[in-house]
Amino acid sequence: MSAPATEAPAAEDPAGRRELRPLAAVLTATAVSLTGTRISAVALPWFVLATSGSATRTGLVAFCEMAPYVLVKALTGPLLDRVGPRRASWTADAASAVAAALVPLLHALGLLHFGTLLALVAAVGAVRGPGDLAKHVMVPEAAERSRVPLERAAGLAGVTERLASTVGPAAGGALVALVGPLAGVAVNAACFALGAVVVGLGLPRGAGRSAASPQDAEGGAGQGYWQRFGEGLRFLRGDRLLLTVSVMVAVTNLLDAGFTTVLVPVWAKESGGGPAAIGLTGSAWGVAAVCGSLVAAAVAHRMRRRTVFFAGFLVAGAPKFLVLALGAPTGAVLAVFAAGGFGAGFLNPILGAVAFERVPRRLLGRVGAIGDSLAWAGIPLGGLLGGAAVAAAGLAPVLLAAGGAYLLTTTLTGLRPEWRGMDRRRGRGAGAAAVPSPAGPREPAVPQEPAGLPDPAGAADGGRSVADAVGTPG
Numbered sequence: 001m002s003a004p005a006t007e008a009p010a011a012e013d014p015a016g017r018r019e020l021r022p023l024a025a026v027l028t029a030t031a032v033s034l035t036g037t038r039i040s041a042v043a044l045p046w047f048v049l050a051t052s053g054s055a056t057r058t059g060l061v062a063f064c065e066m067a068p069y070v071l072v073k074a075l076t077g078p079l080l081d082r083v084g085p086r087r088a089s090w091t092a093d094a095a096s097a098v099a100a101a102l103v104p105l106l107h108a109l110g111l112l113h114f115g116t117l118l119a120l121v122a123a124v125g126a127v128r129g130p131g132d133l134a135k136h137v138m139v140p141e142a143a144e145r146s147r148v149p150l151e152r153a154a155g156l157a158g159v160t161e162r163l164a165s166t167v168g169p170a171a172g173g174a175l176v177a178l179v180g181p182l183a184g185v186a187v188n189a190a191c192f193a194l195g196a197v198v199v200g201l202g203l204p205r206g207a208g209r210s211a212a213s214p215q216d217a218e219g220g221a222g223q224g225y226w227q228r229f230g231e232g233l234r235f236l237r238g239d240r241l242l243l244t245v246s247v248m249v250a251v252t253n254l255l256d257a258g259f260t261t262v263l264v265p266v267w268a269k270e271s272g273g274g275p276a277a278i279g280l281t282g283s284a285w286g287v288a289a290v291c292g293s294l295v296a297a298a299v300a301h302r303m304r305r306r307t308v309f310f311a312g313f314l315v316a317g318a319p320k321f322l323v324l325a326l327g328a329p330t331g332a333v334l335a336v337f338a339a340g341g342f343g344a345g346f347l348n349p350i351l352g353a354v355a356f357e358r359v360p361r362r363l364l365g366r367v368g369a370i371g372d373s374l375a376w377a378g379i380p381l382g383g384l385l386g387g388a389a390v391a392a393a394g395l396a397p398v399l400l401a402a403g404g405a406y407l408l409t410t411t412l413t414g415l416r417p418e419w420r421g422m423d424r425r426r427g428r429g430a431g432a433a434a435v436p437s438p439a440g441p442r443e444p445a446v447p448q449e450p451a452g453l454p455d456p457a458g459a460a461d462g463g464r465s466v467a468d469a470v471g472t473p474g
Contacts, residue, residue, distance in 0.1 A: 020148075021146075021202060022141075022145040022146050022202075022204070023142040023143055023145070023146035023148055023153060023156070024146075024202070025142070025198055025199065025202025025203050026135060026138045026139060026142045026157075026199075027156060027157065027160045028198050028202065029089065029093075029135055029195040029198040029199045029202070030135045030157065030160050030161065030164070030195075031160045031163065031164050032164075032191045032194045032195045032198065033093055033096075033131065033132075033135070033191055033192055033195035034160075034161055034164035034165070034168065035164040035168045035171070035191055036100075036168070036187060036188035036189070036191025036192055036195075037128070037164075037168070037188060037191075038164055038165055038168020038169055038172065038282075039168045039169075039171050039172035039175065039184045039187050039191075040172070040184055040185050040187075040188035041168070041169070041172065041260065041261070042168070042169050042172030042173055042176060042184060042275065042278050042279060042282070043172050043175060043176050043181040043182070043183070043184025043188075044061060044103075044121070044181065044184070044185060045058050045061065045062065045261050045262070045265050046176050046181045046265060046275050046278070047181035047182060047185075048061050049265055049269065050181065052114075054387075055266055055386075055387040055390050055391055056384075056387040056388060056391055057114070057387075058261065058262055058265065058383065058387055059258075059261065059262050059384045059385070059386055059387030060118070060383070060384060060387070061117065061118065061121055061383070062257065062261040062262070062380070062382070062383030062384070063380045063381065063384045064118045064119075064121050064122045064125070065121040065122065065124060065380075066125055066257065066376070066379045066380035066382075066383075067122075067125070068122045068123075068125040068126035068129070069125035069126065069128055069129040069376070069379075069380075070129065070373045070376045070377055070379065070380060071126075071373070072125075072126045072127075072129045072130060073129030073130060073132070073133055073369055073372060073373050074369055074370055074373030074374075075229070075369070076088075076129070076130040076133070076369060077133070077228075077229065077232055077365045077366030077368065077369025077370060078228035078229050078232070078365070078366050079130075079225070080130060080133060080134055080137065080365035080366075081228065081362065081364070081365035081366055082228070085133075085134035085135070085137040085365065086134070086138065086199060086203050086205075088130050088131065088133075089131050089134035089135055089138070089195075089196075089199045090195075090196040090197075090199040090200045091131075091196075092128065092129075092130045092131030092134065093131050093192045093193070093195040093196035093199070094192070094193065094196040095123075096124050096127050096128050096131060096189075096192040097189045097190070097192035097193040097196065098189075099120055099123040099124045099127065100124050100185060100186075100188050100189035101186065101189035102120055103117065103120050103121075103185045104182040104183070104185050104186045106120075107182055131195075133365065133368055133372060134365075135199075136157075136352075136368060136372075137364045137368060138203075139153055139154065139157050139352070140356050140361065142203075150356055150357070152297055154297075154348075154349050154352035154353040154356060155293060155294075155296050155297025155298075155349040155352075155353075156297055157348075157349075157352060158293040158296060158297065158345065158348040158349035158352065159290060159293040159294055161293075161348060162286060162289035162290045162292070162293045162341075162344075162345055162348075163286070163290050165282070165285070165286040165289060166282075166283055166285075166286025166287050166290055168282070169282025169283055169285075169286060170279045170280075170282065170283040170286075171184075171187070172184045172275075172278075172279060172282075173275045173276050173277075173278050173282070173283075174276075174279060175187065176275040176279075177274070177275050177276050177279075181275075228366055229366060229370075231363065231366065232363055232365075232366030232367045232369070232370050233370055235359070235363055235367050236367055236370050236371055236374075239358060239359075240418040240421075241354070241358070241418045241419065241421040242354075242355065242358060242359075242367075243371075244413070244418050244419070245351065245354075245371075245375070246371045246372075246374040246375045247375075247413075248409060248413045249375040250374055250375050250376070250377050250378045251405075252313070252317065252406060252409060253375060253376055253378050253379050253382070254377075254378025254381055254382045254385075255317075255382065255402050255405060255406050255409075256379075256382070257378065257379040257380075257381075257382025257383055257386075258383060258385055258386030258389075258402065259320070259382075259386070259402065261382065261383040261386065262382075262383050262386035262387045262390060263321075263324070263386055263390070263395065263398065263399060263402070264281065264324075265278060266390055266395055267324050267395060270395060271327075273330075277330075280330075280334065281333060281334065281337050284334045284338045284341065285320075285337045285340060285341035285344075286341060287338070287341070288337075288338040288339070288341030288342040289341035289342065289344050289345040291342055291345060292312075292341065292342040292343065292344065292345020292346050293345040293348070293349060294345075295345070295346070296308075296345060296346045296349040296350065297349060303346075303350070304423055305350050305354070305423050306414075306419050306420070306422045306423050308346050308350065309346070309347060309350050309351075309422065310410065310411075310414045311343065312343035312344060312345075312346040312347050313343070313347065313410040314343070314410065314411075315339050315340055315342070315343035316340040316341070316343040316344035316347070317403075317406040317407060318403040318404070318406045318407040319336050319339070319340055319403075320336055320337060320340050320403075321400070321402050321403030321406065322336075322400070323337075324395075324399050325395075325396045325399035325400045327396075354422055355368070355371070386402075389401075
């Protein structure tokens, strides 16, 4: 059984005041990179849809970004634990900036063919996965260094994500309407570059190394890559709550991906709202989600997690599909999106805190990589399936079918017994030795690995041990 990770000392100035720079740097880097990604999520699909008129091609672009994202993210956890998340974060953001900047540059030179575009978005996805994971892994250590309670830090990370999801779609819609879609892709490249600078300059050089200590330094450093990977896989398989969360969120993320990358743009085009409608609905969702995340950050320690979690999914999931399928007026659409965003704002802070409590610090990278990749496994297929379904059956039937699937997934899954673990008495943070149950014996948070343990079976923005449980519409 793994021992609790040693806590990093809090950073203080000579006057005894806490130093908030580490947490602020992580949150700022997360904010700018996610804002750029959300801008591109509006601009790039609209560029493909406007130039080709093909929903299938639009879905193919989303697939080519997200398939490498999921695959590379799943495989880089052991490497991230070895080299440290700080170095992985700024390196990945710098590479993402270069790949994203080539899209508008090659278009301006008349060299951007569709195959080239697919290759570039695949490159962005491949390097963005490790970068996103690295920022997520740095949250617990940054919270300790800044002397901020873990649940509050997880809540602030959720607020940051939702704020980026508010500003990004609005800015993306405005840029597309006023300048053109490729301006949004250029801004995305600039945001990646800024994120790399913030992490490189805002975090001390030793930050992020505690993810690999002390156990790795005392013997784990001799482990090979696949031994490290297998250790993370066994841990996730042994924690039924985290595994169930990842599988459920994989389904909802698939549906959200199709909704965001294909169904909303097609709805905006058919309804006459255009890119401004995408930005408006995304902003309504995002503003409300920021409010929900702020409430979650303020009262997380008083919430009954399981009840709030499934109530949030109930309002954040199926209603947004239904309101578009019924052709409701703009006011009703915005009201439904705002209600859904408020409910979604509670999800990621809850999931982030649960994951940080249950996963030892030294395993955060590899367990987070596998869990996130499992939860995001359906995202590459979301756009493809959404585009093909709309081409075959039309928009309204697909919206109704997807909304029904969303409702069934988030209600039936909640009947499983392992969800009771979400409401257990909370530990002090990642690597807590045990998570006591409300009734009955204590259960170790780090699963034992007895001899003869069967090989683990391969099974989610927001999604987690999943950082992004729910994608942001538009």
